Amino acid sequence: MRYKVLLIDDEPGALEGMQLWIDWDRLGFDVCGTSGNGADGLNKIRELKPDLVVTDIHMPLLDGLEMIDAWQKEGDRNVMFAIVSGYSEFEYARRAMRHGITHFLLKPVDQEEAEKELEAAYRELCREREKQRITRIAAREETVTLVKKAALNEPLSSDELDVLGRLSAAKEAWNFCLVQCDPPVYARMREIAAAVLRDREAMYLVDIGTHSFGIVYGVTPSKGAENESLQVLEQLSEAYSPYRVFMSAGLEARSLTQLERCLQTAKEAIRYNFYDSGYGRIRKYESVQARSCQYHYDQVRLIDRMTGALNVLDAAGFCEAVASAAESFRQAMVEPETVKNTVIHLMYQMMDHLSELGDERSKRVLDEYHPFLFGLSEAVIHLGDLMDCLLVCGNDAIELLSREQALKSQGIIQEINEYIRAHFREPLTIRKLAELFYLHPVYLGQLLIRKNGIGFNELVHNFRIEEAAVLLKEGRLKNSEIAESVGYANYGQFLKHFEKRMGMSPNEFKAKN
Structure with a gap:
């Protein structure tokens, strides 16, 4: 801590001596100015705002004590004074003490004695500064308490x-x-x-x-x-x-x-x-005073779209669904808590799927996301970052679930083929089949080709024509009835697929059999 000191003495030699003989820098003081009489000194106090004033007593125009008295009557800040006086000026010293002055430098000024006195003044200034700081803090805390009560x-x-x-x-x-x-x-x-x-x-x-x-x-x-x-x-x-x-x-x-x-x-x-x-x-x-957030918002359609993409492990579809949901939330200006609750619901669904896997990698992902989910309701986060978190979580879940499904698919193809054989008469689609077996439609199509050597549609038509051939041999039903019974709503379509596979028409087949 450093303090400013103002030196006042009508003797130029005394002023110069105080500046040269005393190591003000070591003592923690910076000499901010000097003055040669009390009247000018009073103006310098006003102008320079020193912390300490070292002043002689006997000076023209206004002596040191008169200057101190004038400042203490008009001054808007505390200033410490140190008096420079001789042994013969005891009465002046006694008057100075009435002004609260306790620091005296004897003339002629002795460097060692003066520095001891100034060190004491420095310590007193530090104590006073700390006392003022504590007072300011206390006053400010009282103000803060009142302001808080008002708010x-x-x-x-x-x-x-x-x-x-x-x-x-x-x-x-x-x-x-x-x-x-x-x-x-x-x-x-x-x-x-x-x-x-x-x-x-x-x-x-x-x-x-x-x-x-x-x-x-x-x-x-x-x-x-x-x-x-x-x-x-x-x-x-x-x-x-x-x-x-x-x-x-x-x-x-x-x-x-x-x-x-x-x-x-x-x-x-x-x-x-x-x-x-x-x-x-x-x-x-x-x-924003003319705007309003929506508290009641039907987000079921958005949730269903994202959940559907998750169920069939469609990463691209999930990304599109998240982007669409974000835009929908933004346009409708949905209440943030409603959006957060929607995301929390979806992420917990993903966590439930991952927890069923039970492997080390899924456990690491769960450990990563559970703390985020736990604190999401209180989190400060804007829509973009929130939806990015949902997207990353969804992609992680889809990747892990896809890996698990790839391992299981090695033994599931027989089950799928049996299901197709049992239901080929119905309007079966690969998307419906994918949803039933929790596989992505594209992945399922590739899996069937890899395992059966033919695609889904070819397999369905093969089963249908195989069944039609049996019925034609029995000869109990009309051709149109057979076409309908094996799953064709259009006879022309039945005829095309029959001729393609059997190399002849249904009538020719009946004639030969």
Whole structure:
């Protein structure tokens, strides 16, 4: 800690001697100026604002004690004085003590003795500075307590209302900047705010929630962008941009006693940060007061589309479904909690599927996502990041489930062939079959070709024509009835596939058999 010292003496030699003989730098002082008489010295005190004044007593125009008396009557800040006097000036020293002066340097000034006295003065200045700091902190904490009570609409006594009224007069208007932090970064973000706001005039840090705090700030609208409080908030906004932090400002109020409305409108505004593309931006209530979030939204169709893609392990389809859901949420401006609950529901479905696998890799994925899911309801996250997390989780689940299904498919093909043989008479499609056996349609088609040597459609037609040949040999049904019974709604289609496989028409086949 360093302090400024002003030297006053009407003898130029004495002034020069004090500057040269005393090691002010080592003692923790910087000589900020000198003066040759009390009247000029009084002006220098006003101008230079020293912490310590070392002054002679006998000086023209205004002696040292008269100068001290004048300053103590008009001064707006505490200044420590040290008197330079001789042994014969005891009466002056006694008068000085009445002014609270306890530090004396004897003339002629002895360097060693003077430095001892100045070291004592330095220690006293440090103690006084610390006492003032503690007093300021205590006063500021009392103010913060009152401001918080006003913001939370807690009862205020008449004295407290008077205090808030006097504080309100310092600025034309007041507002509340709400700061919501992702739980892991809350402590760091609050620390940054506390450091920036320390000793700031008309700005107070208020704790209002587990992971939220507020900045109550005064503004002078007539000064516009030059307002210091707004510049500080922009500084914080920039510092917070790399972190998951939402910020909003409510409607301004003329008095601190109206802070509740500022806080409530800030809370309304902050929900819309969910639809931003970045973090740390200050959302103003005025920009959203004409808008409203949808609390009741039918998301069943969106969930079904994503669930359907998951069930058939369609990664591309899942990606499209997630993108479509994000756009739908954004256009409808769905309440963020509703969107979060939808994502939580889907991710828990994925976790249930993965937990059934029971292998080490699926366990690692579960260990990775469970903490995220557990804290998602309280997380500060915008829509883009939330849907990206859902997409990554879905892709991980599809990959693991596909691997597991690939292993199981080696023994499942016989079961699929048996199902086709039992149901070929029905309007069977490969997509329906894929859903029944929890396989992707494309993968199922490739699997059938690889195992049977022919595709799904060819296999179905083979079973149908094989059955038709048996019925034709029996001769009990008409050709059209046989076509319908084996699964053809169109006789022409039956005829085409029969001739292709048997090399003759149904009538020719009956004639030969």
